[in-house]
Amino acid sequence: MSHKVSLTVNGTAHTREVEARLLLSDFLRHDLGLTGTHVGCEHGVCGACTILLDGVPVRSCLMFAAQINGKSITTVEGLSADGKLSPLQEAFRDAHGLQCGYCTPGILTTMTAFLAETPKPSEGDIREALSGNLCRCTGYQNIVDAVKLAAERMSAKP
Amino acid sequence: MSTRSFGQPIKRNEDARLLQGKALFVDDVELPRLLHAAFVRSPHAHARIRGIDTSAAKKRAGVVAVYTAADLGDYWKPGPLLLPPPPIEGVVFNERTQVPLVKDKVRHAGEPVVLVIAEDRYIAEDAAGDVVVDYEALPAVVDLEKARDAKTGFVHDDLKTNVAAHVRQTKGDYAKAVAGAACVIKRRFLYDRGTSLPIETRGVVAQWDGKADRLTVWDTTQAPVFIRNGLAAMLNLSERQVRVIAPFIGGGFGPKIMMFYPEEVLLPWAAMKLDRPIKWIEDRFEHFFATTHERGQLHDAEIALSKDGRIIGVKDVFLHDTGAYDPYGLTVPINSQCTLLGPYIVPNYDSTFTALFTNKPIVTPYRGAGRQHGVFVMERLLDIAARELKMDRAEIRRINFIPPDAFPYDNQIIYQDFAPLVYDSGNYQPILDKALKAIGYKQFLEEQPALRAAGKHQGIGLVCYVEGTGIGPYEGAKVQVQGSGKVSLATGIGTQGQGHYTSFAQIVADQVGVAVTDVDVVTGDTDQFYWGAGTFASRGAVVAGNAVNDAAKVVRQKILRTAAEHFECAEEDLALSNGAVSVVGVPGKTVKLGVLADEANPMRGAVKPGTEPGLEATSYFGPEMGATAAGIHAMIVEVDPETCTLEIKKYVVVHDCGTVINPLILAGQIHGGVAQGVGNAFYEQLVFDDRGQLLNASLADYLIPTALDVPRMTLDHTVTPSPLNPLGIKGAGEAGAIPVGPLFAQAIEDALGLPGQGVELNEIPLSPSRLWELAGALAKIDTSATRVR
Ligand code: FES
Ligand code: FES
Numbered sequence: 001m002s003h004k005v006s007l008t009v010n011g012t013a014h015t016r017e018v019e020a021r022l023l024l025s026d027f028l029r030h031d032l033g034l035t036g037t038h039v040g041c042e043h044g045v046c047g048a049c050t051i052l053l054d055g056v057p058v059r060s061c062l063m064f065a066a067q068i069n070g071k072s073i074t075t076v077e078g079l080s081a082d083g084k085l086s087p088l089q090e091a092f093r094d095a096h097g098l099q100c101g102y103c104t105p106g107i108l109t110t111m112t113a114f115l116a117e118t119p120k121p122s123e124g125d126i127r128e129a130l131s132g133n134l135c136r137c138t139g140y141q142n143i144v145d146a147v148k149l150a151a152e153r154m155s156a157k158p
Numbered sequence: 159m160s161t162r163s164f165g166q167p168i169k170r171n172e173d174a175r176l177l178q179g180k181a182l183f184v185d186d187v188e189l190p191r192l193l194h195a196a197f198v199r200s201p202h203a204h205a206r207i208r209g210i211d212t213s214a215a216k217k218r219a220g221v222v223a224v225y226t227a228a229d230l231g232d233y234w235k236p237g238p239l240l241l242p243p244p245p246i247e248g249v250v251f252n253e254r255t256q257v258p259l260v261k262d263k264v265r266h267a268g269e270p271v272v273l274v275i276a277e278d279r280y281i282a283e284d285a286a287g288d289v290v291v292d293y294e295a296l297p298a299v300v301d302l303e304k305a306r307d308a309k310t311g312f313v314h315d316d317l318k319t320n321v322a323a324h325v326r327q328t329k330g331d332y333a334k335a336v337a338g339a340a341c342v343i344k345r346r347f348l349y350d351r352g353t354s355l356p357i358e359t360r361g362v363v364a365q366w367d368g369k370a371d372r373l374t375v376w377d378t379t380q381a382p383v384f385i386r387n388g389l390a391a392m393l394n395l396s397e398r399q400v401r402v403i404a405p406f407i408g409g410g411f412g413p414k415i416m417m418f419y420p421e422e423v424l425l426p427w428a429a430m431k432l433d434r435p436i437k438w439i440e441d442r443f444e445h446f447f448a449t450t451h452e453r454g455q456l457h458d459a460e461i462a463l464s465k466d467g468r469i470i471g472v473k474d475v476f477l478h479d480t481g482a483y484d485p486y487g488l489t490v491p492i493n494s495q496c497t498l499l500g501p502y503i504v505p506n507y508d509s510t511f512t513a514l515f516t517n518k519p520i521v522t523p524y525r526g527a528g529r530q531h532g533v534f535v536m537e538r539l540l541d542i543a544a545r546e547l548k549m550d551r552a553e554i555r556r557i558n559f560i561p562p563d564a565f566p567y568d569n570q571i572i573y574q575d576f577a578p579l580v581y582d583s584g585n586y587q588p589i590l591d592k593a594l595k596a597i598g599y600k601q602f603l604e605e606q607p608a609l610r611a612a613g614k615h616q617g618i619g620l621v622c623y624v625e626g627t628g629i630g631p632y633e634g635a636k637v638q639v640q641g642s643g644k645v646s647l648a649t650g651i652g653t654q655g656q657g658h659y660t661s662f663a664q665i666v667a668d669q670v671g672v673a674v675t676d677v678d679v680v681t682g683d684t685d686q687f688y689w690g691a692g693t694f695a696s697r698g699a700v701v702a703g704n705a706v707n708d709a710a711k712v713v714r715q716k717i718l719r720t721a722a723e724h725f726e727c728a729e730e731d732l733a734l735s736n737g738a739v740s741v742v743g744v745p746g747k748t749v750k751l752g753v754l755a756d757e758a759n760p761m762r763g764a765v766k767p768g769t770e771p772g773l774e775a776t777s778y779f780g781p782e783m784g785a786t787a788a789g790i791h792a793m794i795v796e797v798d799p800e801t802c803t804l805e806i807k808k809y810v811v812v813h814d815c816g817t818v819i820n821p822l823i824l825a826g827q828i829h830g831g832v833a834q835g836v837g838n839a840f841y842e843q844l845v846f847d848d849r850g851q852l853l854n855a856s857l858a859d860y861l862i863p864t865a866l867d868v869p870r871m872t873l874d875h876t877v878t879p880s881p882l883n884p885l886g887i888k889g890a891g892e893a894g895a896i897p898v899g900p901l902f903a904q905a906i907e908d909a910l911g912l913p914g915q916g917v918e919l920n921e922i923p924l925s926p927s928r929l930w931e932l933a934g935a936l937a938k939i940d941t942s943a944t945r946v947r
Contacts, residue, residue: 036179
């Protein structure tokens with residue numbers, strides 16, 4: 001049985017018929033072609049699939065597309081505008097906060113929301129906030145440094 | 159050579175794409191009429207198949223095909239042996255490689271039995287659930303010693319043994335030498351490793367284009383060229399008809415180089431048969447069974463020393479778990495056997511291993527590839543020896559180092575690359591000095607009694623290792639100046655996050671005088687570069703890097719020659735920079751590289767005999783043997799004796815990987831390696847029951863370190879360039895992961911004062927609960943100080 005959903009993704013409105021069991025992660029990736037959102041476990045642990053649902057980070061592998069009628073989503077593709085990196089993305093590049101880049105979209109969305117709430121985080125705050133996202137490449141140190149750098153730069157700007 | 163970007167912490171070219179979600183990973187490939195595959199996998203570790211009923215699955219709407227082993231006909235063949243055993247006298251090797259679909263007997267849980275192809279993945283999985291397989295469960299071979307003694311039957315019945323391999327390598331005469339020893343220490347060590355667990359699982363997309371007569375395969379492989387060649391042979395195509403693309407890969411760490419996984423063999427075949435493209439993406443549960451592991455070894459080892467702590471010899475007899483099949487030959491146990499020797503002079507060595515088949519997933523190299531096991535044994539033996547001889551742990555290591563004037567140093571045994579185990583270069587004392595200083599070794603030992611008295615259980619650890627890196631056979635690279643003035647570089651290796659798009663670009667940029675961002679690197683596309691071996695054994699930067707350098711040098715010469723003709727001047731008067739060639743000292747006399755590229759490819763006239771069109775060159779590099787990197791890790795840890803949890807106070811890595819191309823990327827490699835080492839030492843274990851069932855096949859149960867578990871690391875380097883390649887590079891991909899197990903054991907022992915109470919930590923992985931079990935009886939004594947606090 002299918003359901004009609006209308007939603008906004010990265011500012012663009014979509015209306016689709018979806019099967020009740022279609023995961024939100026699959027809907028974003030395969031129905032909308034927004035493959036920046038990655039899937040690493042489909043059981044809610046790795047955090048690679050994290051998106052912002054009305055500004056709040058959620059794991060898209062733990063939701064059905066049918067649940068998001070009327071909501072607004074931001075994926076990694078929506079974090080930068082016209083190819084210009086966001087301050088957080090820029091800091092990830094400067095601090096070498098990514099290697100294979102597979103975990104990165106979920107970390108960027110999670111940290112975008114975190115920095116909005118915690119503009120001046122300590123290293124402990126950052127590690128705590130990051131601890132729900134698994135990265136197998138970086139050992140986290142440069143990710144922590146990237147988030148710190150972004151926070152500094154963002155709070156230095158008026 | 160200008161050193162503009164080589165050696166500099168250049169930001170990565172690939173990041174902008176990755177950060178915006180624009181990079182192509184295998185699961186991002188979408189094609190018209192794409193079908194999706196799912197597999198029926200055995201729930202049993204060891205079972206005979208009595209029958210398979212696929213009728214219900216075939217009837218389900220949306221199902222396109224259902225295949226069993228019987229449907230494969232002649233295409234059903236065990237996979238190739240990737241590496242034959244090295245030429246060691248008396249080696250026993252029983253080759254048994256994985257099969258595409260199980261025909262008669264299942265040999266590990268998760269082995270694929272039926273392939274289902276449907277219009278979408280959801281339907282394919284529904285249909286996989288419709289298949290009924292009649293299994294006759296058999297007792298599983300799980301325990302290594304039981305496997306050796308064949309108490310629980312055979313994994314491969316026709317062999318009448320579970321022995322996959324038996325190898326003895328010796329140097330000197332241990333039996334004789336031990337008679338003169340002042341101190342002999344014998345211990346049993348258990349070293350287990352887990353799964354590499356890249357955050358991206360494996361995946362394959364195969365597309366047959368009947369009009370072009372060509373097959374294209376997107377594959378999460380570390381070795382696209384080998385996959386291309388193998389698929390061509392299996393499918394009766396010529397290599398030119400097959401294109402394998404390893405696009406962005408979400409981490410590899412070894413298992414993604416295991417070649418001819420069943421899914422890699424089956425999808426292209428089915429895509430040709432059905433004349434429709436097919437995608438299979440491994441789910442995380444499948445990954446725990448379907449992707450190879452690295453697992454346990456059981457060592458009975460002894461070390462003989464003089465009374466002043468010099469090593470007289472080491473004897474080691476060990477069992478190695480190779481899993482249900484052994485397609486990767488002896489690489490892992492040979493690495494254990496060879497790497498055990500470390501940076502030390504070991505005049506007599508007697509090492510024997512037996513690799514055993516078990517009813518568990520296949521074992522192939524995972525970052526470190528068996529080196530961990532050997533380093534653990536040697537470093538633990540030295541720790542115990544230091545205690546027995548009342549020596550300092552750092553001192554016993556220092557006095558046994560191979561001195562800097564002894565290189566090249568021949569260990570007189572054979573390494574995994576079939577070459578003699580010769581260390582090309584090294585200088586270990588400066589590494590130790592830096593590590594002791596960085597960790598504050600002396601100061602900590604002075605403070606330790608006061609910390610103890612204050613109820614703080616802090617300990618220090620320090621371990622050494624060497625790593626054979628950058629082995630042959632060869633890699634190649636093609637450098638080409640484009641009409642746009644940008645430079646393209648193609649190489650055959652795949653990349654899984656190591657920053658090749660940047661480090662290789664740096665090498666080219668310096669040679670031809672362009673910005674690093676103007677070098678467009680292509681890796682892992684067999685249509686872009688035909689030859690190569692793959693990304694493994696910390697060899698990308700060493701082997702491909704040197705090929706890139708050579709090709710770029712040739713292109714530089716061609717640029718200068720073309721520019722000299724352009725300006726009618728001597729090549730010596732020209733300088734390359736900013737993507738252009740200028741005549742030195744004559745302002746305005748400048749020509750852009752793109753213009754020269756066009757001039758080198760004229761539309762009229764003739765290219766002169768003996769010259770070639772374009773500004774292009776292809777070069778290959780093959781080192782005669784591997785370059786040996788070395789390093790030391792040290793840490794200070796605090797253990798809570800009541801919960802057995804750890805707080806790592808300080809973690810230091812001092813490493814010598816020869817010349818460094820990009821320190822930013824190198825640091826990243828070390829950080830990531832240490833994180834995986836930490837996981838191996840204290841968090842990760844594949845837990846099998848006695849029926850061969852993996853009990854923790856999910857990320858909720860198999861714990862990899864999070865940002866709260868990996869310490870901040872302090873890195874330092876020494877540089878002993880390798881004489882084996884013009885750039886002087888040694889590999890660095892695995893170094894971070896190798897010595898963490900013995901470091902944890904040593905530092906935790908020290909923190910809890912365990913040896914004084916008759917407890918040694920001679921196994922890895924540890925965990926809070928395992929540590930409690932091992933040291934628990936002592937916790938009563940040990941926590942008294944905590945309670946006072
Ligand atoms: S894919 Fe959603 S948390 Fe891992
Ligand atoms: S960068 Fe590879 S998983 Fe995080």
